[in-house]
Amino acid sequence: MKLNIGFIFGGNSTEHEISIISAVQAMNNLDNEKYNVVPIYLTKDGKFYYSEEYKKVETFKDLNTAIKRGTEILFTKKDGQLVLFRNSFPYKAVKNIDIIFPVLHGYNTEDGSIAGYLELLGVPYCESDIYASSIGQDKIMQKMVLRASGVNVCDYCYFYESDYQKDSAKVIQDVMQIPFPLIVKPARQGSSVGIGIAHNKDELIEKIETALEYDEKILVEEVVEDLQELNIAVLGDNYAYELSDIEEVYGKDEILSYQDKYLSGAKGSSKGMASTGRKIPADIEGKIKAELEDMAYKTAKALNISGVVRIDFMLNKKTNKLYLNEVNIIPGSLAFYLWKSKGLEYKDLLDKIINLGIKKFQNKDKKLSSFTTNVLANFNGTKGIKK
Numbered sequence: 001m002k003l004n005i006g007f008i009f010g011g012n013s014t015e016h017e018i019s020i021i022s023a024v025q026a027m028n029n030l031d032n033e034k035y036n037v038v039p040i041y042l043t044k045d046g047k048f049y050y051s052e053e054y055k056k057v058e059t060f061k062d063l064n065t066a067i068k069r070g071t072e073i074l075f076t077k078k079d080g081q082l083v084l085f086r087n088s089f090p091y092k093a094v095k096n097i098d099i100i101f102p103v104l105h106g107y108n109t110e111d112g113s114i115a116g117y118l119e120l121l122g123v124p125y126c127e128s129d130i131y132a133s134s135i136g137q138d139k140i141m142q143k144m145v146l147r148a149s150g151v152n153v154c155d156y157c158y159f160y161e162s163d164y165q166k167d168s169a170k171v172i173q174d175v176m177q178i179p180f181p182l183i184v185k186p187a188r189q190g191s192s193v194g195i196g197i198a199h200n201k202d203e204l205i206e207k208i209e210t211a212l213e214y215d216e217k218i219l220v221e222e223v224v225e226d227l228q229e230l231n232i233a234v235l236g237d238n239y240a241y242e243l244s245d246i247e248e249v250y251g252k253d254e255i256l257s258y259q260d261k262y263l264s265g266a267k268g269s270s271k272g273m274a275s276t277g278r279k280i281p282a283d284i285e286g287k288i289k290a291e292l293e294d295m296a297y298k299t300a301k302a303l304n305i306s307g308v309v310r311i312d313f314m315l316n317k318k319t320n321k322l323y324l325n326e327v328n329i330i331p332g333s334l335a336f337y338l339w340k341s342k343g344l345e346y347k348d349l350l351d352k353i354i355n356l357g358i359k360k361f362q363n364k365d366k367k368l369s370s371f372t373t374n375v376l377a378n379f380n381g382t383k384g385i386k387k
């Protein structure tokens with residue numbers, strides 16, 4: 001029997017459109033001998049729509065038209081099975097779903113929100129759990145956890161908008177403990193949105209104000225000079241992790257911009273996402289490769305990653321110092337292009353991710369999550385509860 005795979009994409013994030021592209025690529029590469037694709041579009045205002053037409057990227061050229069072409073659905077369960085239920089007359093079950101495959105990028109979705117929602121529903125899904133997802137989204141939490149796990153990260157500091165409102169001069173003074181140039185980032189965005197480099201105090205203020213438009217939590221880091229950007233994908237779960245090829249990516253600007261990542265170069269499903277420049281495998285020494293792979297393992301283990309993730313590193317080519325930059329819990333294009341030389345086609349990658357999702361659900365199901373007790377029968381309402 002073929003499994004019905006519900007692909008969820010879209011969502012209230014600055015990477016809404018990128019998520020649609022990633023999902024359409026994945027849906028069109030799924031092995032249709034084994035699986036049926038069920039496309040589920042999450043609108044920017046949090047509604048779910050289903051349509052077979054969502055398998056085509058053209059459907060989304062105008063988002064309002066895309067919505068009109070779909071059927072608004074709600075998720076419900078029947079006999080333990082997830083069901084898409086039509087949310088308008090005639091109310092009825094539209095599709096059964098066996099497993100959800102979230103292809104969502106960014107804040108409000110990839111950050112553990114969708115994982116949490118699917119955990120609440122009690123359905124299998126193909127993604128890392130809530131903990132990995134939320135730490136993966138927060139560039140500050142990520143650095144704290146990974147530094148404590150023996151992974152090298154660059155010098156950083158952080159603050160909240162509330163600190164800045166209370167005493168901006170003190171915040172600026174604290175931040176300037178790290179020497180210029182500095183890079184300022186909204187802590188929980190992606191795709192280079194709101195990120196800027198400051199070479200002096202005036203620019204620092206300007207970049208902070210830009211970053212504050214996107215997040216109330218701000219990260220400031222030392223700039224890694226003579227930069228080579230190196231990415232690797234990790235596939236698996238805490239039983240075993242496989243590592244992909246390492247890619248080198250480069251852009252036109254001082255930092256890899258949204259433009260560099262998605263708009264400037266070759267388009268098309270065979271290319272993946274970043275377009276300006278990419279070299280696979282990256283031209284690096286064996287020692288750096290081994291160090292990068294070791295840090296990738298440590299990161300996967302510390303976060304308890306499951307499915308496929310992409311981990312991005314920065315190398316200072318002069319000092320040969322390697323830093324973890326960030327973890328992408330649901331990477332653009334699911335990083336399928338990094339597995340080619342390992343003989344793993346996109347279809348097989350998706351197959352592995354689905355199997356990992358099923359295994360995660362089955363393993364969780366074996367653990368006790370509730371008790372049958374007489375606590376409520378014996379509770380008389382006069383005592384406090386100790387937890």
Ligand SMILES: Nc1ncnc2c1ncn2[C@@H]1O[C@H](COP(=O)(O)OP(=O)(O)O)[C@@H](O)[C@H]1O
Nearest residue numbers: 183189190191192193221222223224255256326
């Ligand atoms: N510490 C740094 N030093 C130099 N360049 C950086 C540094 N951090 C980020 N960059 C540049 O900015 C880009 C975007 O930053 P990143 O933290 O990866 O954010 P995003 O989640 O938006 O991709 C990187 O790809 C890199 O080009």
Ligand SMILES: [Mg+2]
Nearest residue numbers: 191192312326
């Ligand atoms: Mg990045």
